[in-house]
Amino acid sequence: MVLLFSLTALVLSYLVNKWMLKLFKEYAVIFGAPVMEELLKTLPAYYWNRSVFHVHFLFGLGEALYDYAAAGSKDSGRRAAVFSMISHSFFGAVTVLILGQTGLILPAMVGAVTVHCVWNAVIMRWGKREGKGS
Numbered sequence: 001m002v003l004l005f006s007l008t009a010l011v012l013s014y015l016v017n018k019w020m021l022k023l024f025k026e027y028a029v030i031f032g033a034p035v036m037e038e039l040l041k042t043l044p045a046y047y048w049n050r051s052v053f054h055v056h057f058l059f060g061l062g063e064a065l066y067d068y069a070a071a072g073s074k075d076s077g078r079r080a081a082v083f084s085m086i087s088h089s090f091f092g093a094v095t096v097l098i099l100g101q102t103g104l105i106l107p108a109m110v111g112a113v114t115v116h117c118v119w120n121a122v123i124m125r126w127g128k129r130e131g132k133g134s
Contacts, residue, residue, distance in 0.1 A: 002050050006058035009040035013059075014066075029124055034116030038109055041088075042095055046105050056092025060085045083123070091116050 016036050020028035037059070045055040064081035071077025091112045099108035 001048060002045065002054045003058060005044045005048070005050065005055045006041070006062060008044070009037065009055065009059050010062040010066075012040050013037045026124060030121045031117055034113050034120060038091065038095070038112045038116060041092070042105070042109060042112065046099075052099065053089075053092040053096050056088050056095065057085075060088025060092075063088060087116075087119055091119075 013033070013036055017028065017033045020032040020036070024032055041055050041059050042052055044050075045052045061084075063084040067080035067084050068077045071080060094115050095108045095112040098111040099105065102108065
């Protein structure tokens with residue numbers, strides 16, 4: 001079930017994020033993707049009483065494979081793949097930590113979405129600086 005939840009979240013996130021990117025540009029990456037991805041990763045695992053962390057980890061692995069394949073063997077592809085694994089595992093850990101502390105899914109989701117939004121904003125800003133050569 002965990003693998004199924006992860007794969008479903010990956011496919012749905014890819015489709016929804018692609019659509020949102022056309023409409024909202026950068027804001028889709030910073031705000032839309034984190035909301036959709038955290039909902040799609042966390043809620044099925046939570047409500048089916050499966051490992052929330054493992055769904056996040058496998059999602060990160062799937063995104064890492066995509067990032068690597070999309071960039072080829074370039075250094076940027078390897079870097080993106082590593083960051084995908086680490087970041088989604090971290091988002092899962094944040095979710096599980098807050099859920100364990102509060103026993104409530106809403107604060108856990110808000111915490112993970114917030115961290116994910118901040119992460120994406122930092123990565124976007126970093127990418128723009130890298131692109132300008134500074």
